[in-house]
Amino acid sequence: MSRLQKFDLTKIIIAAILFATGYGTDIIWFFIAAYAIAGYKTIFEAVMNIIHGHVLDENFLMTIASLGAVYCGDYPEAVAVMMFYQVGEFFEHYAVNNSRKSIADLMDIKAEFANKLVDGKEVTVDPEELLLDDIILVRPGEKVPVDGVVVEGFSSLNTAALTGESVPRDVSSGQEIISGTINLTGALKVRVTKLYEDSTVAKVLDLVENAGSRKASVEKFITRFARYYTPIVVAFAVLMAVVPPLVMPGQIFEDWLYRAMIFLVISCPCALVISVPLSLFAGVGSASKQGILVKGSNYLEALARVNTFAFDKTGTLTTGNFDVTTIHTQGAISEDQLLELAAYGESLSNHPIATSIVARYGKVESGLVTDYAEVSGKGISGIYKGRKLFCGNDKLIKDLGLSWVNPTEIGSVVHVATETEYLGYIVVADTIRDNSASTIEALKADGVTQTIMLTGDRREIAEAVAGQIGVTDVLSELLPEDKVSALESVLGENTKGHLAFVGDGINDAPVLARADVGIAMGAFGSDAAIEAADVVIMTDDISKLVTMKKIATKTLRISKQNVIFALGVKAVILLLGAMGMANMWEAVFADVGVSFIAILNAMRALKL
Amino acid sequence: MKKSYKLENLDCANCAAKMETAINKIADVDSCTISFMSQKMTIEAEDSKMDSVLDTAQKAINKVERGCKIVK
Numbered sequence: 152m153s154r155l156q157k158f159d160l161t162k163i164i165i166a167a168i169l170f171a172t173g174y175g176t177d178i179i180w181f182f183i184a185a186y187a188i189a190g191y192k193t194i195f196e197a198v199m200n201i202i203h204g205h206v207l208d209e210n211f212l213m214t215i216a217s218l219g220a221v222y223c224g225d226y227p228e229a230v231a232v233m234m235f236y237q238v239g240e241f242f243e244h245y246a247v248n249n250s251r252k253s254i255a256d257l258m259d260i261k262a263e264f265a266n267k268l269v270d271g272k273e274v275t276v277d278p279e280e281l282l283l284d285d286i287i288l289v290r291p292g293e294k295v296p297v298d299g300v301v302v303e304g305f306s307s308l309n310t311a312a313l314t315g316e317s318v319p320r321d322v323s324s325g326q327e328i329i330s331g332t333i334n335l336t337g338a339l340k341v342r343v344t345k346l347y348e349d350s351t352v353a354k355v356l357d358l359v360e361n362a363g364s365r366k367a368s369v370e371k372f373i374t375r376f377a378r379y380y381t382p383i384v385v386a387f388a389v390l391m392a393v394v395p396p397l398v399m400p401g402q403i404f405e406d407w408l409y410r411a412m413i414f415l416v417i418s419c420p421c422a423l424v425i426s427v428p429l430s431l432f433a434g435v436g437s438a439s440k441q442g443i444l445v446k447g448s449n450y451l452e453a454l455a456r457v458n459t460f461a462f463d464k465t466g467t468l469t470t471g472n473f474d475v476t477t478i479h480t481q482g483a484i485s486e487d488q489l490l491e492l493a494a495y496g497e498s499l500s501n502h503p504i505a506t507s508i509v510a511r512y513g514k515v516e517s518g519l520v521t522d523y524a525e526v527s528g529k530g531i532s533g534i535y536k537g538r539k540l541f542c543g544n545d546k547l548i549k550d551l552g553l554s555w556v557n558p559t560e561i562g563s564v565v566h567v568a569t570e571t572e573y574l575g576y577i578v579v580a581d582t583i584r585d586n587s588a589s590t591i592e593a594l595k596a597d598g599v600t601q602t603i604m605l606t607g608d609r610r611e612i613a614e615a616v617a618g619q620i621g622v623t624d625v626l627s628e629l630l631p632e633d634k635v636s637a638l639e640s641v642l643g644e645n646t647k648g649h650l651a652f653v654g655d656g657i658n659d660a661p662v663l664a665r666a667d668v669g670i671a672m673g674a675f676g677s678d679a680a681i682e683a684a685d686v687v688i689m690t691d692d693i694s695k696l697v698t699m700k701k702i703a704t705k706t707l708r709i710s711k712q713n714v715i716f717a718l719g720v721k722a723v724i725l726l727l728g729a730m731g732m733a734n735m736w737e738a739v740f741a742d743v744g745v746s747f748i749a750i751l752n753a754m755r756a757l758k759l
Numbered sequence: 760m761k762k763s764y765k766l767e768n769l770d771c772a773n774c775a776a777k778m779e780t781a782i783n784k785i786a787d788v789d790s791c792t793i794s795f796m797s798q799k800m801t802i803e804a805e806d807s808k809m810d811s812v813l814d815t816a817q818k819a820i821n822k823v824e825r826g827c828k829i830v831k
Contacts, residue, residue: 209771363794363799428794428795429796
């Protein structure tokens with residue numbers, strides 16, 4: 152609590168004690184003292200604002216309401232109004248500062264200093280002063296200040312602040328590291344590759360800070376509503392104070408004045424206007440903590456309404472790297488032996504399929520394969536360990552006069568045989584991510600009715616992948632320029648709910664822009680992706696999409712709960728007040744109490 | 760050009776909304792959003808007019824919440 156806040160709290164406590172004493176002793180001076188202490192600032196502000204031309208504000212309304220109560224002889228109620236108003240204000244400030252601080256803490260990724268190495272000596276500088284190619288030292292426990300490349304040392308980095316991942320990343324010489332991560336084990340010498348303002352930290356901070364400027368429609372509704380609400384309620388208050396006593400026979404002025412005062416107390420829309428931005432801001436903040444950067448609260452809102460997810464296949468649902476997925480032996484040979492033969496056979500080829508087989512096997516010694524020959528369109532042959540080997544497609548095996556086994560698995564096949572014997576096959580495919588299937592399932596459980604896969608791959612491969620992970624619609628064999636029109640044809644049919652597109656950002660800019668919410672994944676440092684997308688997920692972990700949708704849904708639900716609750720309570724008490732069935736305490740609750748509850752509810756969004 | 764400024768002492772969400780409406784009505788302002796939570800004001804206006812726009816904006820802000828200052 153700041154000093155100012157402590158002072159405010161002290162005033163409230165003193166006023167409360169005086170109030171209780173007054174209640175107990177029934178001596179009016181205690182009430183007057185309590186009123187003075189609780190209300191002097193409010194009355195002062197009201198007067199100052201009127202002088203500056205701004206009349207209808209909270210201070211004025213509370214002053215008038217409490218003075219009205221005094222006029223009616225309800226001293227305790229007058230004090231209660233002022234006191235509870237102060238409590239409400241205090242709590243509001245406390246909650247807002249608290250959440251601002253929580254989010255600032257979440258985003259505490261900026262390094263305070265950098266250790267620049269100048270002629271072998273360390274100089275402490277501000278990260279913003281670093282220039283390209285400067286060499287800096289990052290010790291264990293320190294934050295990486297700017298993006299760069301490790302030139303010396305090896306260590307692990309804690310990337311949790313940026314990605315939400317708890318597993319540290321190992322880095323060594325030659326690898327790129329990004330700002331905002333924390334160095335854990337070994338000291339690193341790093342060459343600066345990006346200025347602070349272009350580094351990941353600056354970009355992430357910028358994104359999150361500016362997310363509040365893109366307003367969700369709920370927010371816009373609330374602000375427009377509040378603009379009309381206050382003047383209308385105040386107008387009613389004035390009418391109520393004046394008209395019924397004049398027009399209706401037997402009505403006491405004080406009665407209606409009291410009711411008008413109640414209206415004034417409820418006329419402040421504070422609870423609404425604070426709680427909605429607060430919950431959205433908290434939602435954006437919690438998402439950032441998980442490594443999900445939402446560029447605007449409007450996107451958070453849109454995500455809650457997404458019922459269709461479109462995915463780019465390669466790099467998003469799959470790793471984008473060819474890998475050996477199946478080793479099937481046919482002869483009297485083990486899988487390892489088959490792999491060894493295939494690896495050596497393919498060791499002299501540069502084809503991605505060949506390199507992935509070699510990579511899977513491990514270290515291939517050079518010079519052990521002789522008489523290497525490529526048969527174009529079919530495969531290769533060579534002599535290894537005294538045997539002539541053939542590796543290739545079914546045409547190659549057919550030429551040898553041997554029979555082979557057709558794989559059931561989808562992917563690129565490499566059959567292996569000697570001149571006399573068919574030995575088996577190896578299938579190389581783009582690996583589906585471990586959690587793609589579970590992510591799709593979780594999204595469906597969360598209300599996503601349609602999932603679409605977009606890819607340039609052949610139909611069989613696309614459909615097989617889709618079948619394995621549970622995607623409902625497949626659009627395959629698409630050229631890059633077809634992706635947007637393919638997406639549009641799906642968008643056209645879908646009138647309820649929004650469409651989200653998930654891609655790795657590299658070639659997806661037009662599609663990202665076209666979808667209602669464009670999500671770029673694994674954007675660790677990719678500028679183009681961060682630019683084009685509406686949501687940036689810092690890692691390759693596709694299950695983050697589920698987390699994202701959950702945060703969005705919950706945040707929006709909290710906002711709506713607050714709106715309905717605040718409006719509902721106010722409407723009821725306004726009605727009761729007009730009919731003379733409500734008193735000042737209830738009015739104060741409708742204002743302060745509702746604010747209190749709405750803010751508490753909004754802060755739930757921080758805990759997602 | 761779009762520029763962002765910090766608003767000091769922005770304490771009331773309702774006031775932020777009122778300021779935003781008032782500033783949007785200023786002639787040379789193309790658009791303005793105020794985020795109460797991040798205490799930031801983003802104004803889009805011509806570069807050459809930005810200084811005078813900020814002065815007019817500050818006056819509008821003073822009417823709504825005394826003590827709230829644009830940090831230039």
